[in-house]
Amino acid sequence: MLGVFSEFERSIIVERTLAGLARARAQGKVLGRPKVSEKIEEAVRAALSEGQGIIKIARSVGCGVGTVARIKAATISRL
Numbered sequence: 001m002l003g004v005f006s007e008f009e010r011s012i013i014v015e016r017t018l019a020g021l022a023r024a025r026a027q028g029k030v031l032g033r034p035k036v037s038e039k040i041e042e043a044v045r046a047a048l049s050e051g052q053g054i055i056k057i058a059r060s061v062g063c064g065v066g067t068v069a070r071i072k073a074a075t076i077s078r079l
Contacts (some may be wrong), residue, residue, distance in 0.1 A: 036063055036067055038059055040062075040063055040067075041071055043061050044057055044061055044063070044067075044068050044071045044072075045071065045075060046077065047060065047061070048068075048072055050069070054068045054069055054072065
């Protein structure tokens, strides 16, 4: 019986969250993480073309390893 109430409460929470996100989008707010600047992306691409490693690039440019990996994957998929 408690499981039923838990599922019901969870569905209400999800419903309210989605409604709040929809309202924010309707107001024109930008959701999600901010994009890295084009300058950083160019620096990462240049370092990747030189053959540097992901961790080394992330440290030198000042961004996260995931950001470098995402840029690398996007660059490879374009080829």
